[in-house]
Amino acid sequence: MKLRIGIDVGGTFTDVTAFDEDQGEVIAIRKYSSNPAQPMKVMDQIARDFRDEFGAGSVALILHGSTAALNTMLEGKGVRVGLLTTRGFRDVYEIGRQWRGADVFNLYAPAPKMLLTRDRVFEVDERLDFRGEVVRPLDAGSVEQVVGQMLAQQVDAIAVSFLFSYANPRHEQEAAAVIRRLAPQVYVSLSSDVNPQWREYERTASAVANAYIGPPTARYLQDLEDLSRSYFPQARILMMKSDGGAASAAMLGATPVQTMMSGPVAGVIGSRHLGDVKGIENLLSFDVGGTSTDMAVIPGRPLTKSELTVARHPVRSEAVDIDTIGAGGGSLASIQLGGVLKVGPQSAGAWPGPACYMRGGTEATLTDALVVLGHLNPQVLLDGKMPIDSARSQAAVMQSVGTPLGMTATEAAWGILTVLSANVVAAMRTITVERGFDPREFTLIPFGGMGPTTANRIAADLGVRRLLVPRDPGTFSAYGMLVTDIQQERSVTRLTRLAEVDSAQLDATYRELEARVEADLLRENVQAGQLRLLRHAGMRYAGQNYEVLVPVQGFSAAERADIAARFHAAHLRRYGHMAGDQPLEIVTFKVVGLGVIPKPRLREFPAATAAAPVEARRAVWFGPDHPLDTPVYRRARLEPGMVVQGPAVIEEPTSTTVLYPGDAARVDTFLNLEIDLPATDSAP
Numbered sequence: 001m002k003l004r005i006g007i008d009v010g011g012t013f014t015d016v017t018a019f020d021e022d023q024g025e026v027i028a029i030r031k032y033s034s035n036p037a038q039p040m041k042v043m044d045q046i047a048r049d050f051r052d053e054f055g056a057g058s059v060a061l062i063l064h065g066s067t068a069a070l071n072t073m074l075e076g077k078g079v080r081v082g083l084l085t086t087r088g089f090r091d092v093y094e095i096g097r098q099w100r101g102a103d104v105f106n107l108y109a110p111a112p113k114m115l116l117t118r119d120r121v122f123e124v125d126e127r128l129d130f131r132g133e134v135v136r137p138l139d140a141g142s143v144e145q146v147v148g149q150m151l152a153q154q155v156d157a158i159a160v161s162f163l164f165s166y167a168n169p170r171h172e173q174e175a176a177a178v179i180r181r182l183a184p185q186v187y188v189s190l191s192s193d194v195n196p197q198w199r200e201y202e203r204t205a206s207a208v209a210n211a212y213i214g215p216p217t218a219r220y221l222q223d224l225e226d227l228s229r230s231y232f233p234q235a236r237i238l239m240m241k242s243d244g245g246a247a248s249a250a251m252l253g254a255t256p257v258q259t260m261m262s263g264p265v266a267g268v269i270g271s272r273h274l275g276d277v278k279g280i281e282n283l284l285s286f287d288v289g290g291t292s293t294d295m296a297v298i299p300g301r302p303l304t305k306s307e308l309t310v311a312r313h314p315v316r317s318e319a320v321d322i323d324t325i326g327a328g329g330g331s332l333a334s335i336q337l338g339g340v341l342k343v344g345p346q347s348a349g350a351w352p353g354p355a356c357y358m359r360g361g362t363e364a365t366l367t368d369a370l371v372v373l374g375h376l377n378p379q380v381l382l383d384g385k386m387p388i389d390s391a392r393s394q395a396a397v398m399q400s401v402g403t404p405l406g407m408t409a410t411e412a413a414w415g416i417l418t419v420l421s422a423n424v425v426a427a428m429r430t431i432t433v434e435r436g437f438d439p440r441e442f443t444l445i446p447f448g449g450m451g452p453t454t455a456n457r458i459a460a461d462l463g464v465r466r467l468l469v470p471r472d473p474g475t476f477s478a479y480g481m482l483v484t485d486i487q488q489e490r491s492v493t494r495l496t497r498l499a500e501v502d503s504a505q506l507d508a509t510y511r512e513l514e515a516r517v518e519a520d521l522l523r524e525n526v527q528a529g530q531l532r533l534l535r536h537a538g539m540r541y542a543g544q545n546y547e548v549l550v551p552v553q554g555f556s557a558a559e560r561a562d563i564a565a566r567f568h569a570a571h572l573r574r575y576g577h578m579a580g581d582q583p584l585e586i587v588t589f590k591v592v593g594l595g596v597i598p599k600p601r602l603r604e605f606p607a608a609t610a611a612a613p614v615e616a617r618r619a620v621w622f623g624p625d626h627p628l629d630t631p632v633y634r635r636a637r638l639e640p641g642m643v644v645q646g647p648a649v650i651e652e653p654t655s656t657t658v659l660y661p662g663d664a665a666r667v668d669t670f671l672n673l674e675i676d677l678p679a680t681d682s683a684p
Contacts, residue, residue: 001054003027004061004600006481007046008266010034011067011349012290012330013449014042015475015654018050019482019600021060026479026600028053029472031654036349039068040223047231059232061597063481065240067263068220069213069256073310078212079156079187081116084146084175085204086163087123093161093204094118112205113312115212120153122146124175132168143178150186157187157211161204166196166493187214193254195316197588198493202307206316210257217256221249236525238486242319244269244302245487245594248524257317260308263477264294265320268302270480271445274470277602277670282442284432284464287477288450290330290367291347293424296322297431297442299573304549306538318489323431327423329367329450330354333397333416335404343420355396356388364400366420366450368393369413374620374627375453375658377651414624421454425461432462436576439463447476452657452673456646460660460677467675469665474654479600486595488520491538491588498539498564498584503555509589510535517593526595538588539567541579547587548574604669608639612667615651622647622660635673642667 002021007014011034018028030049035042050059072078083093096112103109124146125139150158158179165172169192176188189211191203221239225248228237238246242261252258264287271285275298283298297303303321307314326345330353333343343366348354352361354368356378370376371393378388394409402412432439443466446455452469459467470476490513496506514533521531538547550566553559564584572578615634619627628647635652643666644650646659650673659665662678 001058003050003054003059004482005050005059005063006266006478007043007062007064008475008477008481009039009042009064009066009068009263010289010291010477011036011347012328012353013474014046015478016046017472017475017478017482018054021598024601025603026472026482029475029654031475036071039066039220040227043224043227047228051231056232057234059235062228062232062235062237063240063246063484064224064237065262065266065477065481066220066224066259069217069259070261070263070310072213072216073209073260073313076311077216078115079215080120080154081208081211082120082122082150082153082155082158083116083204083208084122084124084143084150084158084160084179086127087125089163089200090118090121090123092200093121093208096201096205110312112314115208115313120150120155122149126162126171126175128162128164128168128171130164130167132164134168134170138171138174140174140178143175144182147179147182151183155186157189157214158183159189159191159204159207159211161191161200161207163200165190165192166198166203169193169196187211187218189214189254194257196491196493197316199316202314202316205314206257209310209313209315210255214256217259218249218253221252221256221259225249240266240481240484241487242308242317243304243487243489244320244484246481246484247486247488251488251520251524257315260310260315260317261319261322264292264322264324266480266484267294267447267477268296268298268320268322268480269484270447270470270476271296272298272302273480273483273599274445274468274672275443278468278668278672280443280468284428284439284442284444286444286446286451286455286458288446288448288454289328290353290449291326291328291349292324292345293327293427294322294324295424295428295431296320297435297437299437306547306549321431323427325423325427327366327420328448329365329370331366331420333364333366333369333400333419335401339405341401341405341415341419343416344423354393356390356393358387358389358392362396362399364393364396364412364416366416366454368396369416370450370453372397372409372413373417374618374630375649376656377618377632377649410621410627411624414621417454417457421458421461424454424458428458428462436573440465443468445470447473447655449474449655452655454658456658456660456663456675456677465677465679467673467677469657469673469675471671472652472654473657474652483599485597486521486524486526487592488517488524489590489592490516490520491590493588494586496586497542498560498586501555501560501586506555506589510591513589513591514593517591521593521595524595530596532594532596534592534594536590536592537563537586538590539563539584539586541571541582542585549590602670605640605671607641607669608667612639612642612644613637618649620647620649620658628661638667638671638673640667640669640671
């Protein structure tokens with residue numbers, strides 16, 4: 001047996017999916033309660049369970065997704081950081097950018113968060129010009145002096161960001177050598193490693209963020225690798241990155257900022273893989289867990305972005321474009337001033353969790369509301385291994401919402417579901433309609449514990465008419481890790497007019513980047529036959545501030561015309577307009593390297609010979625007024641070709657799918673649920 005294990009650490013549950021590479025099938029699906037205070041305790045339990053069941057030599061690869069880096073930023077639990085910069089540029093980090101984005105008209109908009117104070121920013125003598133040529137050599141003595149001052153301030157990490165280091169990292173590397181010689185215990189973050197691209201503020205801020213989260217995240221990655229190897233000596237351990245690829249702890253040790261969105265990205269990759277299997281191009285991934293809802297538009301391939309804002313701090317790192325809001329099964333319901341019902345973003349988390357989990361929680365959550373409405377069955381979660389007390393849900397909903405607003409328990413529960421759905425629909429409109437995408441042209445893939453439970457209501461309000469619920473949706477993000485490739489990238493900033501390019505010179509630039517990426521992947525034990533190298537160019541109209549990434553091959557006259565056409569189309573898709581008569585510039589040259597991992601095949605099942613069996617019937621509310629006598633199905637007994645008409649509830653260990661009146665679900669040959677919603681006149 002040769003197992004590949006995906007582990008997705010969420011705020012409430014940790015999901016595990018195991019795939020047997022020899023059989024080509026998923027053979028184990030598990031769900032564990034998360035423990036944010038002691039994450040390695042959960043990892044230890046998972047490793048012990050799999051070793052005892054399958055043996056220490058059975059596991060070949062472990063892929064892990066975690067919010068360790070993200071939570072360090074959000075919770076402000078990073079280390080004490082110092083910053084080393086070029087003389088005369090001490091205030092780059094503090095001044096930041098004048099542009100305030102969506103808060104441009106907000107007179108009280110908060111400034112970007114500072115992860116260090118000005119007294120921990122130090123200048124040294126060195127200077128490069130914009131080509132990376134040395135104007136003034138690095139003064140090692142001045143570096144030694146300021147390192148001594150930083151140590152006196154008890155810094156745990158030092159970020160180094162010199163002017164134009166993206167064009168030539170030599171001075172930063174020399175400074176790092178001095179720091180490591182004088183203070184080997186101090187973590188060093190180089191801007192030329194973290195974000196070797198122009199824009200001084202963003203590059204500096206990213207290097208500082210990387211230093212801030214570096215020591216705790218690096219420890220987490222190392223602890224995870226040490227623990228995994230202690231149980232599975234032959235296994236490789238990889239961490240999901242924000243860009244949808246994976247890398248080892250050794251590769252991520254210098255740039256843990258690349259794991260900032262490690263948690264939610266696997267679900268997007270899994271959605272794309274499922275769409276490829278089904279031949280569906282336009283997808284919306286919809287991941288509802290215990291704490292948050294993660295959404296992404298996938299118009300063919302996942303969209304990406306080069307800058308994140310985490311806890312009001314900018315971070316430049318390539319990432320799959322995911323929008324997250326605080327709306328999940330554990331989202332707390334409360335009454336605000338003026339009798340306004342609010343749901344989220346605060347969450348009950350894993351502990352104490354929703355009231356019905358009987359862990360000490362007393363406030364109403366979405367989960368409690370769904371129990372009151374009959375959407376969730378107290379006896380089936382994790383096959384009954386996690387009992388739910390419906391009486392506690394009833395009491396919590398009344399205490400938090402019903403009594404203050406003079407409502408019955410079902411009216412209050414329906415109100416909680418309605419408010420949360422409205423929040424999600426508003427966020428979904430932002431990433432679809434406001435970007436020029438028509439939701440009616442997309443298939444929604446709901447997953448996570450609460451995705452299939454809430455998706456039909458949200459899809460109907462959004463105008464989506466087709467849903468695809470994967471097998472075992474509650475652990476689908478863990479499955480997404482099993483279809484992830486190892487990925488590394490290298491880039492360099494060089495402003496070049498497309499019409500004036502020197503093909504031979506640019507080809508040499510790409511070959512140099514490819515050689516570095518290939519070396520990175522070989523260090524990750526990627527075999528030559530698994531290597532794929534992809535060339536990209538970050539382009540813009542001359543005079544613009546930001547770039548759009550487009551794939552490139554060569555730069556002959558015909559190829560340049562093709563590149564221009566691809567850029568215009570990409571710009572139109574992202575911004576809703578194009579300027580075909582404007583000159584084009586290439587700003588960034590990038591090479592993405594993939595170590596392609598064989599993908600699990602989805603097993604196909606024979607068609608059914610009988611109709612879907614009804615397990616039971618119960619009263620379910622699909623509105624605040626009165627319940628409907630609703631058939632309940634066990635998903636494990638549904639076979640290909642079976643059709644379930646709404647209203648209905650389809651239950652399984654990791655999630656529950658709710659069909660509203662008029663909905664229809666058909667089981668495909670892979671045991672996914674294809675759901676069609678009734679046509680309406682609603683527009684997005």
